[in-house]
Amino acid sequence: MDKQTILQVYETMLTIRKFEEKALHLFEENKLRGSVHLSIGQEAVAAVVGAYLRDKDYITSTHRGHGHAIAKGARPDKAMAELMGRETGYCGGRGGSMHIADVEKGNLGANAIVGGGIPHANGAALSAQLRGTDQVAVSFFGDGAANEGIFHETLNIASIWKLPVIFICENNQYGMTTAVDSVTSVKDIAVRAAGYDMPGEVVDGNDVFAMEKAVKKAIKRAQDGEGPTLIEAKTYRWKGHWTGDPEVYRTRDEVEEWKTKCPIKRLEKHMQDKKILSLEQIEATHTKIDKLIDEAEEFALSSPDPDPATVLDNVYYEGDK
Amino acid sequence: MDIAAYDPLNETPYQILDAQGKVILDHWEQSLSDSELIEAFKNMLFVRQFDTMAISYQRQGRMYTYPPNLGQEALSVASGSVLQKTDWMVPSVREMGAWYMKGVSLKELFLYYRGHEIAQRFEQANRIMPITVPIASQIPHAAGVGYGIKFHGEKAVVLTFIGDGGTSEGDFHEALNFAAVWKVPLITVIQNNHYAISLPVHKQTASKTLAAKSLSYGMPGIRVDGNDYIAMHEVLSGSIDYARQGNGPVLIEALTYRRGAHTTSDDPKKYRTQEEEQEWEPKDPVNRLRSFLVHKNIWNPDEEAELIEGYRKEIDTQFLEAEQYPPHSLDDVFAYMFSELPPELEAQKQEYQDYLNATAQEPQK
Ligand SMILES: Cc1ncc(C[n+]2csc(CCOP(=O)(O)OP(=O)(O)O)c2C)c(N)n1
Ligand SMILES: Cc1ncc(C[n+]2csc(CCOP(=O)(O)OP(=O)(O)O)c2C)c(N)n1
Ligand SMILES: [Mg+2]
Ligand SMILES: [Mg+2]
Numbered sequence: 001m002d003k004q005t006i007l008q009v010y011e012t013m014l015t016i017r018k019f020e021e022k023a024l025h026l027f028e029e030n031k032l033r034g035s036v037h038l039s040i041g042q043e044a045v046a047a048v049v050g051a052y053l054r055d056k057d058y059i060t061s062t063h064r065g066h067g068h069a070i071a072k073g074a075r076p077d078k079a080m081a082e083l084m085g086r087e088t089g090y091c092g093g094r095g096g097s098m099h100i101a102d103v104e105k106g107n108l109g110a111n112a113i114v115g116g117g118i119p120h121a122n123g124a125a126l127s128a129q130l131r132g133t134d135q136v137a138v139s140f141f142g143d144g145a146a147n148e149g150i151f152h153e154t155l156n157i158a159s160i161w162k163l164p165v166i167f168i169c170e171n172n173q174y175g176m177t178t179a180v181d182s183v184t185s186v187k188d189i190a191v192r193a194a195g196y197d198m199p200g201e202v203v204d205g206n207d208v209f210a211m212e213k214a215v216k217k218a219i220k221r222a223q224d225g226e227g228p229t230l231i232e233a234k235t236y237r238w239k240g241h242w243t244g245d246p247e248v249y250r251t252r253d254e255v256e257e258w259k260t261k262c263p264i265k266r267l268e269k270h271m272q273d274k275k276i277l278s279l280e281q282i283e284a285t286h287t288k289i290d291k292l293i294d295e296a297e298e299f300a301l302s303s304p305d306p307d308p309a310t311v312l313d314n315v316y317y318e319g320d321k
Numbered sequence: 322m323d324i325a326a327y328d329p330l331n332e333t334p335y336q337i338l339d340a341q342g343k344v345i346l347d348h349w350e351q352s353l354s355d356s357e358l359i360e361a362f363k364n365m366l367f368v369r370q371f372d373t374m375a376i377s378y379q380r381q382g383r384m385y386t387y388p389p390n391l392g393q394e395a396l397s398v399a400s401g402s403v404l405q406k407t408d409w410m411v412p413s414v415r416e417m418g419a420w421y422m423k424g425v426s427l428k429e430l431f432l433y434y435r436g437h438e439i440a441q442r443f444e445q446a447n448r449i450m451p452i453t454v455p456i457a458s459q460i461p462h463a464a465g466v467g468y469g470i471k472f473h474g475e476k477a478v479v480l481t482f483i484g485d486g487g488t489s490e491g492d493f494h495e496a497l498n499f500a501a502v503w504k505v506p507l508i509t510v511i512q513n514n515h516y517a518i519s520l521p522v523h524k525q526t527a528s529k530t531l532a533a534k535s536l537s538y539g540m541p542g543i544r545v546d547g548n549d550y551i552a553m554h555e556v557l558s559g560s561i562d563y564a565r566q567g568n569g570p571v572l573i574e575a576l577t578y579r580r581g582a583h584t585t586s587d588d589p590k591k592y593r594t595q596e597e598e599q600e601w602e603p604k605d606p607v608n609r610l611r612s613f614l615v616h617k618n619i620w621n622p623d624e625e626a627e628l629i630e631g632y633r634k635e636i637d638t639q640f641l642e643a644e645q646y647p648p649h650s651l652d653d654v655f656a657y658m659f660s661e662l663p664p665e666l667e668a669q670k671q672e673y674q675d676y677l678n679a680t681a682q683e684p685q686k
Contacts, residue, residue: 147498149491152537156489159527185501185538194330195537197527227527 001212003276005051009208010271012047013264014285016067018293019076023066023083023097026297027243032084036097037064041206041238044263045170046071048211049138052219058106058124058137060117063098064170064237065110068140073105076296086303093306094314114175115141115148118167122154125165125222136164136222144175146189155230159196162227166218169230170205172237177249190232198228205233206263236261322559324571329532329542334576335556336546340603342612353554355619361402361550362610362620363628365394368418369607370632371427372581375434378640379585384434388415389581393514395606396547396575398422400480400510403557409470409479410449411463415512415579416482423449427636431643438649438657448477457483457490460509464496467505467570478506478564480557486517488531497570501538504569508560511572512547514579519592535572547575548606551613578604651677 001009020040026032039046042064050071053059061068069079074090082089083097090100101109108124111117121139128135145151146169158165169189173180186192193200199221204210211233218229236258240247247255271277277285327335339345353361372391378384390397393415401422404410410423417430424446432440433452441451450466453459463481470477487493488511500507511531515522528534535542541563545556553575560571578601582589589598614620655662655670662670 147495149493149495151491152494153489153491156526160524183498183502185498185540187539191539192537195528195534197529197533 001209005212006208006267006271006276009044009047009051010264010267010277011285011289012050012071013043013208013267014289015076015292016043016046016070017264018289019070019079019296020066022293022297023080024239024243026080026084031301034083034085034096035242036066036083037242038239039064039067039237041258041262042170042172042233042235043067044208044211044267045168045205045233045235046140048208049140049168049215052212052215053106053136053138055105056133057135058108058121058128060108060120060124060137060139061100061110062117062141062145063110063112063114064142065098065100065140069100069102069107069110072102072107074100074102074107076292077299080296080300081303084300084303085305086300087306088299088303092310092314115145115150117141118145118148118150118154121165121167122158122163125158125163125228126161128164129161134164134223136166136219138166138168140168140170142175143169143171143173143180143184143189144178145169146171146192147175147183155192155196155198155228158228159198162225164222164225165228166215166222167228167230169232170235171232172235174237174241174249176241177245179249188232190230193230196228196230198230200230200232202232202234205235206261206266208263208267235263322555324543324556324559324563325541325568327541327543329535329544329572330529331532331544332529334544334546334574335552336549337552337555338546338549338609338613340609342609342614342616344613351551352558353551355617358551358610358614359620361398361554362607362614364398364402364418364422365550365607365610366625366629367632368394368398368421370629371417371421371430371636374633374636374640375431376581376585378431379434383640383644384431385436386584386586387434388584389579390415390417392580392601392605393512393547393577394418395550395610396510396512396553396577399550399553399557400482403554403561404480405477406447407475407477408448408561409463409466409477411459411466411479411481412450412452413459413482413484413487413512414452414454415484415514416510419480419482420446420449420452423447425449427639428643431640432646435643435646436649437646438653441657457487457492457496459483460487460493460496461499463507463509464500464503464505464570467500467507468503471503471505476565478508478561480508480510480561482510482512484517485511485513485515485522485525485531486520487511488534489525493534494537497534497538497540497572500570501540504567506564506567507570508557508564509570509572510557511574512577513574514577516579516583516589516593518583518587519589521593530574532572532574538570538572540570540572542572542574544574544576547577548604548609550606550610577606580605 020038046067085093098112121137124137190200190202203214379387397416397418401419426445429440466479530544532542532544
């Protein structure tokens with residue numbers, strides 16, 4: 001990874017982290033309603049993928065999708081406004097936390113239906129294939145989603161048609177309250193690739209360089225017309241499944257153990273060791289991102305709610321007016 | 322046979338007999354007795370007669386749509402004969418031989434293909450579920466039955482079938498995942514007959530074998546020549562032993578070929594060549610087992626004509642009995658889904674009854 005990309009990945013991770021910490025704070029203050037699923041601890045996966053995709057490449061995302069959106073170029077202010085249901089949000093405040101779509105940046109949308117976004121990536125990849133472009137599509141989904149039938153149907157077709165698509169399973173060890181090994185028949189979800197004759201790779205999802213290697217290889221394969229790849233990024237969500245999750249299904253020790261594997265701290269240490277950034281520069285980056293997120297908060301808070309009269313807009317396509 | 326030792330990616334199927342009925346393995350010991358093999362052969366012949374006659378009845382307008390079994394008899398008869406009475410079977414649609422071996426009567430089958438849902442109670446058979454038309458929906462049911470067996474601490478197993486096409490359904494994935502997580506005694510037999518209606522299997526999956534699907538669930542998977550009765554029997558027995566001992570589920574890919582049409586409403590000429598069909602002729606399961614028995618001097622093919630004559634009479638008798646059965650009433654349409662009919666279905670039923678009453682009063686044209 002070149003220096004510029006390292007810095008980009010770092011700033012992206014930091015933006016995701018601080019964006020979500022802010023979202024949680026706003027939620028606790030009852031300024032942000034609904035539910036937010038935080039990806040704190042998992043930022044490396046989204047950030048690296050985002051760094052190697054171009055705007056014209058596609059992603060589909062999940063209920064835990066703030067990071068994916070930001071990594072794919074979403075602005076924190078418009079994203080925060082969306083979380084708060086404001087008119088200035090990415091979907092005019094209609095989507096909320098689980099439905100940020102940003103088509104200009106190739107984000108085809110988050111999806112609250114577990115596994116729901118996986119086949120959409122196939123569709124985008126098929127479109128790229130038919131149009132003969134070098135675009136690729138990436139689908140993010142969780143370990144829980146890998147047990148859904150739609151995972152199987154999508155990977156099967158992707159491999160038969162050699163679609164330029166990359167399946168990224170963020171195995172954060174739990175699907176809600178359910179530990180992955182209590183509902184998944186294999187230790188590594190990546191082995192499922194074998195059933196479709198596609199490569200499958202297990203990656204330390206908290207290691208940006210391990211992610212880089214896997215993602216670059218998968219993009220090349222997709223662009224060379226060789227078809228899809230399944231990447232399983234082993235990672236961990238630090239926060240509850242949802243805000244207010246009592247987390248009775250796991251131990252404090254387990255959470256603390258994973259916090260020592262923080263992807264951001266790891267990269268900060270690497271950057272210092274390799275003299276890419278000094279401690280002062282790291283602190284300055286924190287300050288810079290803090291400011292960005294404070295501005296996002298202000299933007300969202302000062303944005304208007306949507307006009308109730310428009311509640312039915314954008315539900316059905318009514319033809320070009 | 323040690324099922325877990327096989328490589329699911331191995332494209333060469335487990336096979337005992339070649340197309341001429343000769344044993345191809347160097348060190349092979351026959352585990353079935355001669356009389357068991359003769360019995361199996363007769364059952365395959367019988368099933369083939371049933372199949373041929375069912376198509377005729379359908380063509381005569383005396384039966385509804387029927388899915389021909391021609392060419393797939395070895396795997397179905399073997400699957401039915403390895404099960405014990407307390408074992409469960411969860412049918413798909415194209416393994417009549419297995420149902421028959423489990424005790425399903427011909428009369429019930431004919432009734433079913435004449436539209437009588439009640440026939441699927443299969444009163445003569447023990448522990449068999451109804452025939453499943455929605456592709457792959459039987460696999461979650463079978464996994465559930467397996468869970469039940471385990472829950473009750475029984476020593477039974479459950480065996481289910483699916484087509485090559487069915488393996489691409491989400492239900493297949495969800496069910497096999499849970500079967501493996503819970504280590505239920507489930508044997509899933511994929512009938513890879515090379516087509517899902519018109520879609521050839523190479524467009525169905527990119528994987529080299531369908532047995533490879535087992536890798537996704539961490540269960541043993543094996544590709545076997547499904548037209549080789551003896552190989553099929555060995556693989557099934559090994560799988561059932563494995564499952565019965567509590568080791569969990571097994572996936573079997575049985576290679577075969579649907580020599581007939583997909584159903585009586587299909588014309589295979591539209592999507593496959595005659596050359597291909599001819600290629601599969603010599604691999605026919607009935608001919609293969611016959612050759613083996615003849616080589617062993619334990620079967621005289623001259624006796625077959627008379628045997629078949631008797632089978633045809635028996636089949637026709639049962640068909641005529643089914644034909645005598647009173648026509649199904651409107652009740653029959655609504656009877657088997659809910660123990661208590663929900664109001665919207667009650668209303669539909671009434672509406673249809675009113676329609677029937679009204680048309681009954683119209684003068685005949
Ligand atoms: C089809 C469907 N089933 C159930 C749910 C409820 N649900 C929301 S998130 C979730 C767990 C998803 O787990 P995983 O795929 O591992 O993603 P993670 O939350 O860990 O990121 C469930 C079951 C849903 N949204 N959609
Ligand atoms: C869920 C569902 N989709 C589609 C169909 C229509 N259909 C009936 S049989 C069939 C093909 C099945 O192929 P395969 O699984 O290979 O079984 P085979 O018919 O070859 O025995 C299809 C698509 C169906 N019955 N159920
Ligand atoms: Mg998860
Ligand atoms: Mg088939």
